[in-house]
Amino acid sequence: MAEATQTKKSTHWPRTAKGNGKKACTVEGCKRPYRAKNYCFFHYKQWRQGDLPHSRYRTCSKAECRLKVLKGGLCEKHYAETYKKDAAA
Structure with missing residues (x-):
């Protein structure tokens, strides 16, 4: 009987930057690559929480x-x- 091989599935979505890291976050002084809404993952989280001037x-x-x-x-x-x-x- 053939032995079944199990593959390990990722349980979380990877935090990958869009634009191949060429576009930076639009917040002044931040050089991280953007993830969504032209913000890096850190500033995008702040935007969702309403902490940035341009709120959700x-x-x-x-x-x-x-x-x-x-x-x-x-x-x-x-x-x-x-x-x-x-x-x-």
């Missing part, structure tokens, strides 16, 4: 607020503050 989703229009927009260009907190005042007056 629309952010609140109030100064220094980086929360996700709910309605009218404002986050839930600022929307409630703005329109509660108008409704109470």
Whole structure:
């Protein structure tokens, strides 16, 4: 009886750079090859988490607020503050 040979399968996707390493990350000062959205794997992860200035989703229009927009260009907190005042007056 023939002995079956087993091949070891990779359990994780390899972090490979696109563009054969010729294109660099678009973040100033970063020389890593890009992976997605013109960011290296490190900055792409930050982008997904909303830590980079160009965030993944629309952010609140109030100064220094980086929360996700709910309605009218404002986050839930600022929307409630703005329109509660108008409704109470």
